[in-house]
Amino acid sequence: MSSIQLVLLSLLAREPLSGYDMKQQMKGRINFFYKINNNQLYPALSKLETEGLVQLQSYERESYRPAKKIYKITDMGIERLKEWVIKPSEPGNxxxxxxxxxxxxxxxxxxxxxxxxxxxxxxxxxxxxxxxKVAALREQNERLTSENPLFSSVALIEMGILFESSCREWCDKMIDCLKKNEM
Amino acid sequence: MSSIQLVLLSLLAREPLSGYDMKQQMKGRINFFYKINNNQLYPALSKLETEGLVQLQSYERESYRPAKKIYKITDMGIERLKEWVIKPSEPGNxxxxxxxxxxxxxxxxxxxxxxxxxxxxxxxxxxxxxxxKVAALREQNERLTSENPLFSSVALIEMGILFESSCREWCDKMIDCLKKNEM
DNA sequence: TTACTCATGTAAAAGGTTACATGATTAC
DNA sequence: GTAATCATGTAACCTTTTACATGAGTAA
Incomplete structure (x- = not known):
């Protein structure tokens, strides 16, 4: 299943939505996060529909405007999502x-x-x-001034360390919340 | 200029390399980071060459193997890279x-x-x-158990906060290092 | 014998972005 | 009168991934 399809299913698993609604939700980086694609959304939706993972729930017609097609996820769709979620993902993505x-x-x-x-x-x-890696780079040069390419290399790896540390911290927090079953 | 071209220029700005070498460097996530693309690398290299940003430095022929084409960056290539680096980038990328x-x-x-x-x-x-955002979500529900979609939403935003915090910390560190001109 | 590494490259398929089309309405 | 919003969708283009092709050598 393609990533767009998974994104659409993920949104519909929470509530019925139209294509336009989903696009809106994906615009705000806070509410959602995925690199947002514009308009292969509609083909993806149709495909989900023919595969039976999603179905048209209703039309919302507001006077002059084009009818809003509200979709909802099917049981099969939920099942597929659940399978995907617990499937081990390769690291780095x-x-x-x-x-x-x-x-x-x-x-x-x-x-x-x-x-x-x-x-x-x-x-x-x-x-x-x-x-x-950082230790190895530091040993090669005792003084890393900012014109040295290794200055940038070390800086990047330091960023990596901070990033991974925040991930670790988050995992701890999540495990904690899950154990007491409250966020 | 496309992102692959920028990546290639970035590598060549540090040392002359062959296409294969660059591919290898990009494989290890530690040394490099960019989502690594396989083989539009060679077309991109040729394009850089015809644009005069890169030039063939030498062939390295090792007995039976196909000749290694070592490229180096030109002055024009360096200039282009420098221009790109200081150009303000849109946030989020x-x-x-x-x-x-x-x-x-x-x-x-x-x-x-x-x-x-x-x-x-x-x-x-x-x-x-x-x-x-988190405060708003927390107000809506006083108890967020793990079956609640908002549990996941809050968890994600918390991750965002940790991530952004590590970025901020890194910026501080970098400013510090740049001021004393040493990593 | 099979599979992998080194090194170049090409072709086909999939995925993603940008721009456009419709058409009523509201805001400047 | 121009532009923006709502809502659907299509077409053309660009980028990215996957797979293949060559061909000598090395390791299981």
Whole structure:
């Protein structure tokens, strides 16, 4: 299943929406996050419909305007989403991970806790690797001034370490919230 | 200029390389970061060559193997890269920001400091927005259990806050390093 | 024998972006 | 009168991914 289709299903799993509504929701980076694509949305919706993962619920006609086609997810659609969410994702695909998290409410807490614990170990592993890398670069040159390409390299890896640390921290927090079953 | 071309220029600004070498460097996520594309690399290289931003430096022939074509960046290529680096990038494009940082050694520290200070303000702004958003969601429901879609929504925004915080922290660090001109 | 590495490259397919078309309405 | 909003959708283009092709060598 393509990522757009998964995004559409993820939105419809929460509430029935029209294509236009979904586009609007995806515009705000806060409400949603995925790199937003404009208008292969409608073909994707039709495809979901022919596959039976989504169905037309109603038309909302407001006087002069074109009719709004409200879609809802089917049981089959929900099932497909659930399967995708617990499927282990390859590391490094950030958007996919966020999308999976967005659907985490569909999954039993115990399962999620296990996923988060694995995830946490991955982040810790990467932090270690980055530290080794930085140490290696630092050893080569004792003074890294800002005209040195390695200045930029080290800076980037330091960013990586901060990023991975925040991921680890978040995993901890999530595990905590899941255990007491409250956010 | 396309992003692949910028990535290739960024690598060549540091040292002459063959297409294959660049591909290898991009494989490891630590050394480089960009979502790595396979093989429109060669067309992109040729295009850079015809535009005069890159030139063939030498052939490295090792016995039986196909000759390695080593490219180096031209003065014009360096100029183009420098122009691109200081050009203000629209917020939200993470990969582009990392690529810009990867080339930061080409830019005068004073200029970079200004860029980082702007950037820091952006992150702070976004943190504020996220906090408002979380508060709004929390008010709607007093208890957010894990089967509630809002549980996932809040979790995602919390991740956003942690992410933006690590960006802000990094900006601070960078400004500091740039001021004392040492990493 | 099979599979992988080195190194170049091409072709086809999938995915994504931009621009356009419709048509009534509201705001400047 | 111009532009924007609401809502659907299509067409053309550009980018990205996947797969293939070559061909010697090396490791299981």
């Amino acid at each position: 950030w958007d996919e991970f966020l999308l999976m998290q967005y659907n985490s409410w569909l999954v039993a807490p115990e399962v999620l806790i296990r996923i988060m614990e694995d995830r946490k170990r991955e982040h810790e592993q990467r932090i270690k690797e980055y530290r080794v | 993470w990969d582009e920001f990392l690529l810009m940082q990867y080339n930061s050694w080409l830019v005068a520290p004073e200029v970079l400091i200004r860029i980082m200070e702007d950037r820091k303000r952006e992150h702070e702004q976004r943190i504020k927005e996220y906090r408002v």
